[in-house]
């Protein structure tokens with residue numbers, strides 16, 4: 335089969351990720367600025383074409399994100415700030431929300447505007463002409479400032495069904511004002527694939543600029559509607575990783591991407607990236623502190639698991655008999671037949687990414703693989719903790735002793751009326767020398783972090799700038815019938831780079847200590 339996806343060719347379908355904006359509106363999703371930066375970097379290296387970072391006009395966290403993101407260099411993706419058209423009755427130059435969009439200094443700005451007369455008249459309480467002027471004024475101003483402008487036509491399908499002439503007038507107003515594309519949005523998520531395809535064809539026939547699609551999953555058709563729009567001529571698709579989003583979520587890019595590449599055979603992402611799809615999906619869930627859904631299409635643990643005896647038997651004879659696609663192309667694996675070979679090639683690929691020289695015949699590979707498997711069995715997850723993974727590989731590959739050893743620690747918490755005092759003492763050994771420190775902190779983990787860092791900074795001054803940026807705890811299922819285990823994920827930064835480490839133990843303090851120690855060891859090893 336000729337490859338539908340090429341590395342350096344222009345995509346036939348552009349991928350626009352809005353996990354950080356629309357996705358973060360989902361119940362239970364709360365990204366810190368650091369989380370957002372890590373996800374943006376991951377999306378960029380994966381190869382999406384646009385990353386919508388947030389709405390600077392809606393909250394200060396997003397303003398901070400764009401200020402931080404300015405310092406990053408993205409290799410594949412263009413960063414977009416999201417906002418709305420100017421308010422009614424206000425000159426666009428005087429609109430604060432539009433000003434904040436420009437101040438985000440992103441190459442791309444996405445604005446949404448009203449398509450549906452119901453919204454124009456009853457929600458916005460504006461005249462249809464005023465709404466057209468709001469769309470045109472805002473786009474013109476953004477174009478005057480050199481931005482690539484994506485126009486999101488809100489309630490596009492509902493609006494079209496109510497008054498197709500007015501819907502068309504809004505899209506044409508955007509085109510005439512200089513928008514680079516019009517994105518048809520199924521904001522309420524209740525449209526059907528057939529009508530989405532038909533309305534997309536209509537828009538395509540009336541507009542000269544590219545058409546995009548933005549769907550929601552309220553009746554379980556978010557992905558289907560996005561695919562229908564692409565069949566109808568859309569060349570840009572917006573969605574979120576794992577389908578995060580308001581209510582039942584946005585169209586799931588984790589399903590859309592492989593469907594576009596492997597079922598529609600449209601170029602959208604490289605084959606190498608596609609093989610990292612499952613990893614991307616798990617990474618974002620880990621950062622969001624959400625359990626990865628085993629039944630998720632394409633990337634779920636169960637997506638290619640064969641349990642029924644006849645299925646297993648048939649799959650062993652002819653793989654195609656019970657599988658719609660080879661799971662390895664999206665980084666997933668067949669569960670009954672999980673081969674040592676597949677495990678090996680995944681580790682080799684990951685180790686290369688982390689900068690190790692390792693091949694499939696490197697003698698240490700077997701030990702690395704079995705160590706990782708046993709850690710995973712204990713509850714470790716490395717998708718968002720690559721620094722811990724790098725240490726595991728390094729230790730076995732280089733036969734090196736760690737740069738420091740924690741001999742012991744003690745934590746105490748005391749409450750004195752309303753005042754809490756947390757104190758930690760840590761004893762470490764570096765090059766045969768013992769160092770003993772005591773520190774206080776806001777909580778036990780913070781106190782341990784302070785004490786450990788104080789002990790080590792004398793030997794490794796590079797640790798001075800390291801700080802703990804985020805701390806996440808997950809209680810793991812206790813399948814063995816013993817006590818539940820705790821997984822701790824720590825995100826650290828030295829002001830330049832961010833990295834994640836993980837620890838697992840029955841005891842939350844011990845699990846945290848593993849993750850903390852890995853974080854500092856990783857920074858020391860990095861030189």
Ligand SMILES: [Zn+2]
Nearest residue numbers: 356521548550
């Ligand atoms: Zn949306």
